[in-house]
Amino acid sequence: MSTPSILTNLTKGEAYKKAMAMGADAVIKELQASELRGRGGAGFPTGLKWKFTREAAGDKKFVVCNADEGELGTFKDRKLLLEHAHKMFEGMAIAAYVLGAKDAYLYLRWEYHFMKADIEKAMAEMHALCPEVHFHLNFGGGAYVCGEESALIESIEGKRGEPRNKPPYPVTSGLFECPTIINNVETFCCIPHILLEGAAGFASVGTPKSKGPKLFSISGDVKKPGVYEFPMGISLRRVLAAVEAEDTQFVLVGGSGGRIACAEKCLDRNLSFEDLPPGGSIIVLGKKRNLISALRSVMDFFVEESCGQCVPCREGCYRMLHFVEKMEKGEKVSRKELDRFLELGTTMQTSSKCGLGQSASNVFVSMLDYFEKEMVKIQN
Amino acid sequence: MSDKLIQIQINGKEYEVPEGSTILEACRKAGWHVPTLCHHDDLTIAGICRICVVEVEGWRTLQAACATPVAPNMKIHTYSDKVRLARRNILELMLADHYGECYSCLRNQKCELQKLAYEYGIDEYYFGHKTERKWKVDESSYSVVRDKDKCIQCNRCIRTCEGIQTVGIFDKVFKGHDCTVDTFWNHPMRETICINCGQCINRCPTAALKEKNETDLVWEAIADPTKTVVIQTAPAPRSAIGEEFGLPPGVCVTKKLNTALRAIGFDKVLDTNFTADLTIMEEGTELLMRLKKALTGEDCIKNATLPMITSCSPGWVKFCEHFFPEQLDHLSTCKSPQQMFGALIKTYVAEKMNVEPKNIVSVALMPCTAKKFECNRPEMHDSGFKDVDFGLTTREMGQMIRETGIKILDLPESDFDNPIGHGSGAGMIFGATGGVMEAALRTAYELVTGRPVPFKDLDIVPVRGMDGVREAEVKLENVKPEWSFLEGVTAKFAVAHGTGNARVLLDQIKEGKSPYHFIEIMACPGGCLGGGGMPIPTNLEVRKARAKAIYAEDHAMDIRKSHENKLVMELYKDFLGEPLGHKSHKLLHTHYTPRGKKAVDPKGSV
Ligand SMILES: Cc1cc2nc3c(=O)[nH]c(=O)nc-3n(C[C@H](O)[C@H](O)[C@H](O)COP(=O)(O)O)c2cc1C
Numbered sequence: 001m002s003t004p005s006i007l008t009n010l011t012k013g014e015a016y017k018k019a020m021a022m023g024a025d026a027v028i029k030e031l032q033a034s035e036l037r038g039r040g041g042a043g044f045p046t047g048l049k050w051k052f053t054r055e056a057a058g059d060k061k062f063v064v065c066n067a068d069e070g071e072l073g074t075f076k077d078r079k080l081l082l083e084h085a086h087k088m089f090e091g092m093a094i095a096a097y098v099l100g101a102k103d104a105y106l107y108l109r110w111e112y113h114f115m116k117a118d119i120e121k122a123m124a125e126m127h128a129l130c131p132e133v134h135f136h137l138n139f140g141g142g143a144y145v146c147g148e149e150s151a152l153i154e155s156i157e158g159k160r161g162e163p164r165n166k167p168p169y170p171v172t173s174g175l176f177e178c179p180t181i182i183n184n185v186e187t188f189c190c191i192p193h194i195l196l197e198g199a200a201g202f203a204s205v206g207t208p209k210s211k212g213p214k215l216f217s218i219s220g221d222v223k224k225p226g227v228y229e230f231p232m233g234i235s236l237r238r239v240l241a242a243v244e245a246e247d248t249q250f251v252l253v254g255g256s257g258g259r260i261a262c263a264e265k266c267l268d269r270n271l272s273f274e275d276l277p278p279g280g281s282i283i284v285l286g287k288k289r290n291l292i293s294a295l296r297s298v299m300d301f302f303v304e305e306s307c308g309q310c311v312p313c314r315e316g317c318y319r320m321l322h323f324v325e326k327m328e329k330g331e332k333v334s335r336k337e338l339d340r341f342l343e344l345g346t347t348m349q350t351s352s353k354c355g356l357g358q359s360a361s362n363v364f365v366s367m368l369d370y371f372e373k374e375m376v377k378i379q380n
Numbered sequence: 381m382s383d384k385l386i387q388i389q390i391n392g393k394e395y396e397v398p399e400g401s402t403i404l405e406a407c408r409k410a411g412w413h414v415p416t417l418c419h420h421d422d423l424t425i426a427g428i429c430r431i432c433v434v435e436v437e438g439w440r441t442l443q444a445a446c447a448t449p450v451a452p453n454m455k456i457h458t459y460s461d462k463v464r465l466a467r468r469n470i471l472e473l474m475l476a477d478h479y480g481e482c483y484s485c486l487r488n489q490k491c492e493l494q495k496l497a498y499e500y501g502i503d504e505y506y507f508g509h510k511t512e513r514k515w516k517v518d519e520s521s522y523s524v525v526r527d528k529d530k531c532i533q534c535n536r537c538i539r540t541c542e543g544i545q546t547v548g549i550f551d552k553v554f555k556g557h558d559c560t561v562d563t564f565w566n567h568p569m570r571e572t573i574c575i576n577c578g579q580c581i582n583r584c585p586t587a588a589l590k591e592k593n594e595t596d597l598v599w600e601a602i603a604d605p606t607k608t609v610v611i612q613t614a615p616a617p618r619s620a621i622g623e624e625f626g627l628p629p630g631v632c633v634t635k636k637l638n639t640a641l642r643a644i645g646f647d648k649v650l651d652t653n654f655t656a657d658l659t660i661m662e663e664g665t666e667l668l669m670r671l672k673k674a675l676t677g678e679d680c681i682k683n684a685t686l687p688m689i690t691s692c693s694p695g696w697v698k699f700c701e702h703f704f705p706e707q708l709d710h711l712s713t714c715k716s717p718q719q720m721f722g723a724l725i726k727t728y729v730a731e732k733m734n735v736e737p738k739n740i741v742s743v744a745l746m747p748c749t750a751k752k753f754e755c756n757r758p759e760m761h762d763s764g765f766k767d768v769d770f771g772l773t774t775r776e777m778g779q780m781i782r783e784t785g786i787k788i789l790d791l792p793e794s795d796f797d798n799p800i801g802h803g804s805g806a807g808m809i810f811g812a813t814g815g816v817m818e819a820a821l822r823t824a825y826e827l828v829t830g831r832p833v834p835f836k837d838l839d840i841v842p843v844r845g846m847d848g849v850r851e852a853e854v855k856l857e858n859v860k861p862e863w864s865f866l867e868g869v870t871a872k873f874a875v876a877h878g879t880g881n882a883r884v885l886l887d888q889i890k891e892g893k894s895p896y897h898f899i900e901i902m903a904c905p906g907g908c909l910g911g912g913g914m915p916i917p918t919n920l921e922v923r924k925a926r927a928k929a930i931y932a933e934d935h936a937m938d939i940r941k942s943h944e945n946k947l948v949m950e951l952y953k954d955f956l957g958e959p960l961g962h963k964s965h966k967l968l969h970t971h972y973t974p975r976g977k978k979a980v981d982p983k984g985s986v
């Protein structure tokens with residue numbers, strides 16, 4: 001068995017035909033056997049998501065592809081959209097077939113407007129191959145939060161992109177309050193490969209809870225930045241070697257809401273749902289980088305990108321940014337004050353309404369965990 | 381919510397709660413207090429302030445109690461360390477961005493944010509505190525004042541204005557920390573299509589929204605020896621002002637209030653119920669004339685559009701002017717009782733009192749913020765002067781009384797002044813949704829048939845209650861000879877409260893599918909008793925209690941039908957002539973302005 005990859009060539013339309021021949025339940029079984037987990041960040045088992053949505057009550061169901069790719073340092077979906085868009089559309093068509101849905105929406109980030117013509121062409125091509133499915137193209141307005149699935153759905157509905165309360169989840173109440181499968185671009189691209197090449201092959205690489213090949217966008221202080229495909233569970237050390245990282249101080253894994261892994265202690269940790277969440281974005285920071293200004297950029301990002309709905313996130317990010325600025329200026333910080341902001345970090349994680357606010361303090365908390373001494377002078 | 385019960389645990393105790401209830405509902409039912417801020421019983425779920433978070437065993441994050449449904453065997457903790465830390469942090473974050481100045485704030489001691497700060501023993505600003513204003517207070521509107529520096533972005537006003545009223549003045553703008561709740565393009569309130577109903581004020585947890593306070597101007601008038609200050613009081617404030625002094629909702633203090641108003645220095649205390657009765661005479665006659673023209677073709681009235689719709693709720697009138705400008709002919713031309721009274725005070729009453737109208741200051745105690753706008757409409761000068769100078773809300777009057785130190789609840793009772801100081805029970809029930817309809821039917825039915833309405837104790841139950849839209853019908857049989865054209869007609873009525881519900885009936889009219897002859901619409905949920913100027917808080921329970929009190933007062937009245945109000949009959953004999961007569965027409969009727977989505981109409985009326 002060769003190493004599975006989702007970047008190899010497939011004949012257009014074959015997987016869709018095969019899915020129809022297999023029947024919806026068998027498709028779901030195959031996905032479950034592949035142990036594919038969502039590639040958009042949270043890692044929810046895809047087969048299970050499809051099963052729930054298929055079983056959910058409702059005459060009308062929808063398929064949505066999340067191509068909002070707004071996470072700091074991610075550009076792997078961009079590559080797929082440019083080079084493998086037909087696989088994504090085919091994955092969407094298969095999802096539509098499984099649900100008996102007629103409409104499938106692609107939500108494309110505003111900044112990818114330049115691809116519009118090519119995407120529309122791929123869309124028309126796929127529609128010709130699976131005429132039962134009508135594809136729709138929606139552009140985001142540039143807000144990071146619209147990558148969050150329920151905010152994205154609100155945005156397609158023409159409303160302000162604000163995350164909804166959950167439950168209900170999209171599987172029972174998504175687009176226009178109908179059961180909806182929403183998956184990441186990469187997740188949809190995996191589907192044709194799994195159906196044509198077999199679940200076993202896909203699951204032949206990875207760790208017990210993270211299977212298959214995975215794309216990573218790698219940037220920062222490295223000689224060879226770009227999109228890489230590695231099997232799930234690869235160690236940080238091997239990744240850094242592949243991209244020729246230089247003089248690494250720490251790695252930000254999973255983007256703005258991810259965690260840091262410091263070069264001293266974490267090189268043998270691996271990228272998997274069990275260990276360092278393999279969101280897609282890997283930013284390497286060399287020893288010359290200023291820790292606090294890196295942290296400040298992250299907090300700046302969140303102050304700007306919070307949807308502003310809920311207090312822990314809207315106000316929390318803002319106060320935290322001010323505190324980081326205080327650290328940056330070298331102002332006096334007491335133990336008590338620092339502890340309060342670490343507590344605030346916890347509150348943001350536990351009490352924010354959506355994943356954005358819940359992860360907005362991650363970098364703050366994990367950086368101070370590793371580098372407190374380097375970052376603040378405690379004066380009581 | 382279903383009937384099925386599920387087992388859950390709250391703070392270690394077992395409970396059975398209905399499937400589909402939220403954690404908040406379950407906790408309340410079980411007697412556990414969970415703090416809330418963006419939640420309001422009247423409104424859709426938001427789940428955005430996060431103050432209500434609770435811990436659920438097995439869940440990674442805390443859950444917003446107001447927005448999370450219970451699940452079987454859920455184990456909930458409402459005050460664990462994690463929960464208390466989160467709530468304190470959330471409050472501190474809110475306070476950091478709040479221009480807090482409680483002692484100079486209208487909501488002092490009635491503010492939900494302040495109450496929470498007390499509940500959580502906040503004694504320090506952990507994350508800073510806003511000490512300088514960022515925004516100008518918007519006092520442009522006659523009715524609603526906006527103080528954005530006090531806004532905590534709970535969205536309650538958005539959900540009220542859009543959800544209940546379907547007006548939609550407010551929305552969120554920008555994102556991140558720049559996010560605010562705003563009007564379209566941040567226009568001043570006066571330049572929006574706000575209908576002045578004040579429902580957003582009633583549901584705002586802080587002082588970010590409040591009524592335009594005119595108590596100082598009224599105090600000034602009282603202090604001026606050259607002025608005779610006359611006040612009329614509407615039924616709804618009388619059923620609720622006790623709440624400002626600690627009474628539970630649903631206790632009328634009408635006659636104690638009379639005494640208090642005199643003690644404050646009002647020269648005459650009159651009863652708006654009187655002009656409510658007058659409204660019934662005018663509006664009832666107008667309805668019968670419209671029916672006559674429609675059924676016989678006789679040219680007895682200019683506008684015979686049916687269904688006819690009540691016009692005593694100024695919020696509703698403005699709603700109609702904005703959203704249904706082509707349907708304005710359906711509105712009765714009758715002024716509201718407040719404005720009828722105003723026109724009479726500076727004419728008939730002035731004459732009786734022997735006071736020059738220019739020296740009269742006419743004040744109206746109302747449940748309503750839209751009344752402030754109404755009395756400032758340019759057309760409301762039929763007495764030759766501004767018919768009503770100030771419309772005060774129940775809350776403002778509560779403030780005036782508090783300031784005097786008068787213990788209203790301990791005062792002896794006293795009656796209204798004359799000459800137009802007595803109203804019927806029919807006038808009283810104007811305060812509740814369905815009341816105008818009921819009062820009109822009591823009179824019109826009897827006028828037409830010579831018999832009282834065929835309902836036990838005159839209580840027309842089908843038009844009562846709190847359902848959004850209600851309907852009733854009466855078959856007219858054995859009518860008096862002069863109304864023979866109504867013989868055998870089944871007259872159909874509908875009642876709606878809250879402009880969202882009104883929209884349903886108006887859309888029906890627009891589509892030509894309205895089966896009704898007469899419709900009552902009140903802009904506020906519950907009618908005047910849920911008015912935008914009434915004591916805060918409001919919810920269905922409060923409104924039901926006030927309604928009960930109002931209906932009880934009706935039962936206690938010596939007369940319960942408007943046409944039996946002798947003073948009204950005297951007024952016609954003495955002064956007005958007859959309903960819809962020349963003088964009535966001049967003083968008691970009005971016209972409307974098709975505004976559409978324009979905030980300010982070309983004639984300059986706002
Ligand atoms: C703030 C925020 C931003 C997100 N942005 C993206 C995104 O750009 N693309 C994406 O696929 N998922 C994004 N997600 C995850 C989605 O909410 C959702 O989990 C995902 O689209 C589900 O697809 P999957 O199961 O295939 O991963 C984001 C989540 C959050 C909280």
Ligand code: SF4
Binds near residue numbers: 145357358
């Ligand atoms: S956590 Fe942030 S992005 Fe998410 S709903 Fe709250 S304010 Fe909006």
Ligand code: SF4
Binds near residue numbers: 483487493494587
């Ligand atoms: S709105 Fe409430 S918390 Fe704010 S100043 Fe007024 S009383 Fe105090």
Ligand code: SF4
Binds near residue numbers: 524545
């Ligand atoms: S007063 Fe009424 S119409 Fe005006 S903003 Fe408030 S709720 Fe909306």
Ligand code: SF4
Binds near residue numbers: 534535585586
């Ligand atoms: S104005 Fe009042 S009701 Fe509206 S969002 Fe602000 S605090 Fe809430």
Ligand code: FES
Binds near residue numbers: 417430431444
């Ligand atoms: S009261 Fe539940 S989130 Fe605001």
